[in-house]
Amino acid sequence: MNTIDLAACRDQDFMDAVARESGQDLKSCYQCGNCTAGCAYTEDYDIPVHQVMRLVQLGMKDAALSCRSIWLCATCQACTTRCPNNIQVAVVMDVLRHMARRAGHAPERLVKGFADSFLTSVARHGRVFEAGLAACFAIKSGKPLQDAGLGPAMLSRGKLAFMPHEPGGTAKAEVAAIFARFHSGAAEGEK
Numbered sequence: 094m095n096t097i098d099l100a101a102c103r104d105q106d107f108m109d110a111v112a113r114e115s116g117q118d119l120k121s122c123y124q125c126g127n128c129t130a131g132c133a134y135t136e137d138y139d140i141p142v143h144q145v146m147r148l149v150q151l152g153m154k155d156a157a158l159s160c161r162s163i164w165l166c167a168t169c170q171a172c173t174t175r176c177p178n179n180i181q182v183a184v185v186m187d188v189l190r191h192m193a194r195r196a197g198h199a200p201e202r203l204v205k206g207f208a209d210s211f212l213t214s215v216a217r218h219g220r221v222f223e224a225g226l227a228a229c230f231a232i233k234s235g236k237p238l239q240d241a242g243l244g245p246a247m248l249s250r251g252k253l254a255f256m257p258h259e260p261g262g263t264a265k266a267e268v269a270a271i272f273a274r275f276h277s278g279a280a281e282g283e284k
């Protein structure tokens with residue numbers, strides 16, 4: 094039987110950084126699996142979310158940052174609402190995504206490309222512009238016509254709009270301020 098030397102895998106700096114950036118008490122996770130049971134993406138994840146939490150607890154940085162799951166997470170918060178220990182699991186997943194980017198882990202160009210396209214759309218319009226996102230991602234994917242056949246049906250059912258429907262009032266400026274704060278924080282982190 095193969096054994097794994099957990100002490101040798103343990104990266105304390107990584108564990109501390111995830112705890113600091115997420116503001117969560119990661120030690121309180123007792124691996125009940127409630128988060129995974131409520132996650133709609135478990136079937137598509139390479140590592141279920143409770144095991145991602147375990148990787149973080151064990152300080153297994155490379156395994157946590159190179160998994161596909163962190164890029165598929167939709168930040169739906171189902172895991173967070175189901176956690177009996179009030180851990181903001183979705184925030185931990187978000188922190189891991191940011192860390193993975195900084196560390197140069199982007200296991201799937203297309204998944205990262207979609208995340209980039211989504212955030213660019215929200216930054217530009219204050220909320221996502223679905224048709225623009227689809228067009229942008231189609232170009233990035235190198236297969237611009239792959240899903241083109243879905244367009245007419247979605248348009249006819251009102252699922253896509255030709256023009257962005259930007260939020261009213263100060264909402265767009267508030268979203269822009271969030272992105273500005275993030276970019277200035279990211280620049281600080283690079284110094």
Ligand code: SF4
Pocket residue numbers: 121122123124125126127128129143146172175176177178180182
């Ligand atoms: S629901 Fe909370 S305590 Fe349970 S495995 Fe997930 S993170 Fe850990």
Ligand code: SF4
Pocket residue numbers: 128131132133134142165166167168169170171172173182183186
């Ligand atoms: S936030 Fe992410 S990990 Fe949590 S339930 Fe939703 S998709 Fe799954």
